[in-house]
Amino acid sequence: MSDLVGISSGAVQAYQRALGVVSNNIANVGTEGYTRQVSDLAATAPRRIGQAFLGTGVEFQAIRRSVDEFIQQNMRNSNSDLAAQSPLVDYANRVVDIMGSEDSGLTTAMNRFFASARELSADPASSILRAAFLRDADGLTSRFNELSGQLQAVADEVGQYMNTAAAELNTLAGQLAAVNGQLSRRDDAAKQPASLLDERDLLLQKMSGLAKLKVGYAANGEATVSVGTTLSKGVLVDGQDTRPVALVPSAANPNRVDALVDPYGDKEAVQGLTGGELGGLLSLKEQILAPANVGLDHLAQVVAREVNAIHTDALDGYGQIGQPLFAFEQGEPEGAASLRLVVDDPRRVATAALFRVIESPSNPSQVRADWSYTQPDASAWHPSLLQTTLANNPDTTQSVSVAPGQNLSLITTVEQGTQDAVIYLDQAQPGQQLQVLTRSGVHLLGQPLSLDQAATLQTLMPSPLDPGAQLNTQYLNQTGEKAFMHADLFIGAKAQPTAVQQFAPGGEPLEDAITDALLQGSAIAGGLTGEVVPAQSLKLNHFAMGALVAPSGAELQASDIATWLNTAAVRPLGRAVGNLTIAASALNLQQEFNVTGHQSATAGIAPPAGGFADINALVDAVNAYTGLTKVQASVDANGDLALALQSGFASSEMAVVGNAAGVPGLVASARTAIEIPAQQLNPTKSLVLYGRQAGANQAVTLTPPVAGWADARALADAVIAASAQTGVTAHVGLEGQLVLSNLPEFAGEDIYIGPNSPVTGRGDNALGLDAGWQKGAVSITRDQTQLMAGAETVADIRLGLLEAGSPFLINQLGMRAAAYLDRSAPADAMVFVTGEGSASVSASYRTSDLSVKDQLRAQGFEVKFTTMDRYVVLDPTTQTQLAEQVFDPHARPPSLTYRGMTLTLTSAPMPGDRFVVDGNDDGVGDNRAMLSLVQLQDAKVLPGDKTLVDAYIDQVSAIGNLSRQAKVAQDALTVVYDQAVQAREESSGVSLDEEAADLIRYQQAYQASAKVMQTASTLFDAILAVR
């Protein structure tokens, strides 16, 4: 009987609990994350009675959570995937709406800009349209700025969203760790309170909406969570430990964001952070916001570049070259945000072309000309440009060598506009010439080319000349009005006055001090004898020089050269009708005379070797030509030369030219100076010393004291002591060096230094110099005495070449020969050396400030057809002939090109037709540039053959497509998620119908068990009633 009571009471208890579980389920029907609980009832262990086992009733074993871990995981994953799409869809749509809108997008502003360019192109002189153009250009830049600002606002919002999402993830992780802490008290998940596990699962579910999780469980139900690619990477929660997630802008790319775990501790970069809102935001940033920004910035750069290229290749309303229309804010990255309009004056809008061609009003034909310009590629020229071939350093150590054995060696090409180019030729060989010729074939400087040389030049490959260039010697070595473009071109040795900037004590600048020109030579060549410089081969300033002849039997000294320079200039001595008297003091009996008499008959009267003995010898020589010149000479009472025409010819004019004097305003001097640095002196050695004053000076041997020369001063004193015998004096220079030089009366004479060591044959003396004659140097400067007498000022000193001259002659005089292209080089000129032998070339120059195009604009040129098939190119201001070319009148269409400018003619021109190309400075009505700007609208300037607007629209479309893709994915993933939710609800959800059924079931079981108890009681009562 007790069994019956035991069974039923146990059952009542069990069903009471089961009903409690059901009512708990019903109570939690609206609780988020609640998992339906199920009562586990089991039959208790049976009792054995005899052979039979008797049941002992029911037992309430446990409350089981109706959960399927696989379904939970599936739901978390699908939740992550779905949540990732929503920021993509929302923000991509925002971006598309901003960029694609007609009001805020770029398309309308861009079209407006081009539309006003088009209007302006129809009336380029209109100031109203110019202002409208600027207004729309400004509209374009501000649209770029606004777009960039709006995109930035979206980016900022996304950034905040990210931070909020990360903070939420971190909070949830903290809560999960707390739940883990409570779970840790038990060691079996089955023994854990169901509500704790529900809370754990709910937290995981919420976290999965923020990022895709990897979840692992301990036996007691504690969860480990990571956001990395595996469970061990990017761990957020491990037991009760949490590590926060942070999002920081990528250092490498500001448009990207990196996810870091534990940013302030053991920093770990997370690679696989995908899914969830965070993953969605990261890919939004990377796939949509960054490309949109980069694309917009690139577009702004292209717009600025292309528009500026056109605008700076045009003329504005002031006739000046256009400034860039757009610029980027200083110090900011070049992009849509920093794009600015930098022109605010409507007249500064550049509409006109940089060039135009004008027909001469007196052209016989009606031929019209159009132009196009392509900048010539100077880097392809042969020989190469000055700045690539020669260092800008006139020092001979920086020179390049001219190879021997060539009749013609190309050196370099001087680009037009190069400033103050000087090209030196040193160690020249006899007969070698430095030549300068324009690429158009105009010979500027040098000596006339031989037929061979001209032929070589014209057949060289690659050609140094423009195709079809004709050689022109019209301007060779000309100066002043006859010079090529009136330029100052010179070949020879040259010195200029130098201006030295002066300052008052207070620091304010004063007028420059002008230092006289000084042409200073170095030591002249040794061993020169006989005729060193032939007559009429060199000229000093405008005066031809007579012959320079070394004294017979002697070597030429610097003093001889100075004397020659001061006396041998070919100058008119007199000119008169009938009678002429020339002072004896004006005559140089060492030099040649020219006497011109009746009917301009001229006699060249050369002196015998050593010169005319006296004035009478000259008279005889003149009279030897009387038959030719009708001039009779005599010596008058004053001892002067008197010339008279023979009777019957007295009305003729006669003139005498003689190499009798120096050049007005200039004086030459010579000096031999030997400088030895103090540390090179040999204090223990002797010195043999004397000057070359024929016969007068004697060699003196200076012997050092026993202790040697104390210093340079001591040696100098010894030299000075012997001055009377040697003609050589000495002093100690500022840097302690010993300077030996001539006594003033022997200035410029050679000084002998010795002796040599008999053993080595090399110098063995106090100066350390090899034994031999030291040559002096010549200098030419302004003659101060004549300056006092009111002579004209001499600006430059120029020792130049006449037809028989060559750089070699100048080198021998200790001077450097060079081609001087003063100020701006007037044309693209090539420099070459004719004549065989080796020499060295060096240069100094400044490259031009003006571009090739600007120079062509400033200068302009005129084309004149001389015959049907030949034309010349003239400089409009000087009428210099720049080039001569043959022309093909039968070409279709006829065209010609000069310096990159191509003129296309409507038909064959007539002789006498002239066309002037100029810089279009007053062509305000020209619209050529604006037309190019209009055509930019349809130009495919972006990669993939896209126009500006197309590129922008494509960008918007691309973002739209991404958003569309995200939307499609969102729809698909919603279905997946719905299924997962449905599956979860199926297994874990509370259905009131089901609970109602359970309620009835357990209620009835409870009632039945209670009935059993009653029955047992009745039975017990029955037994008690047995009496």
Add this chain to the structure above:
Amino acid sequence: MKVSTSYLFDRGTSQMADVQNRLAKIQAQVAQGKQVIAPSDAPEQAATIQRLKAVVAKQDDFLNTMEAANYRLQAEESALSAVSDGLLRVRELAIQAANDTLSPVDRQALALEMQGLRDQMVSLANGTDADGHYLFAGGRSDQSPYTYDAQGRVSYVGDQTRIKVLVGDQRLLALNRPGSDAFTRVQRTDMQGQAYGVGFFEVVDDLIAAVKDVNQPLIQRGADELEGLQDGISLALAQVGTDMNVVDAQRRVAEDTKLRMQTLLSSVEDLDYAEAITQMNKEMLALEAAQSSFAKIAQLNLFNYIN
């Protein structure tokens, strides 16, 4: 399969929200009459709309340009035809002057009239457009192209810049004629047999001088040269006429294109009301059905039957 109670409610509400969203969108479309409310609704369609609108705007620009060009061409035409008339009259007078029987006084009268015609032609050649820009000055449109020098001779000081404007995607129209193109030179030969050009007004001036001086050969030469000048003016007039035809033709092209693009634009952009309203009714029906069915289903519960 079990449906949990909360799932039943969630599903019902979310489905109704979906239908309501769709309804709101159709309502916005109907209200605005546009297919695309925001570019994000249909990015491709929005791009097409923008492209089409740009084309339409461009055609409008072309039409504006052509209108301006037409004014200018008309101004050129009227100036040139007046010059042509003047030249004809000068030629008549020159032929009269060549008549030996005329008295010196008559000749002076002829010369005087010729002088007046010449002055009128100069002022026509210095004509301006509505903005005050000289018609025949080339690029120097702010300076009068025909000026008197110290000797009273008129010479051309404009340049030969020929301005073109875009009147179609690939069509350039010559907007101006430099004076030297219309008022052409004639060719004479000097003593050395070298040909040289003589300006339009110099020819007329020489002729007037010849009439005054009664220089028959020069009058004859002048009359001959006038024919050359007349040819030049006629050619220029013909070119102006051609250009005006081009404007007419291009205007039709632009208008056609504009109409075509607008039709296309309407088909892409504008809403088909019949379809939209039908769709709206459908969605409304669906919403009503969803609402009433949900209300009914939600009432069903086993607990209703336990008592």
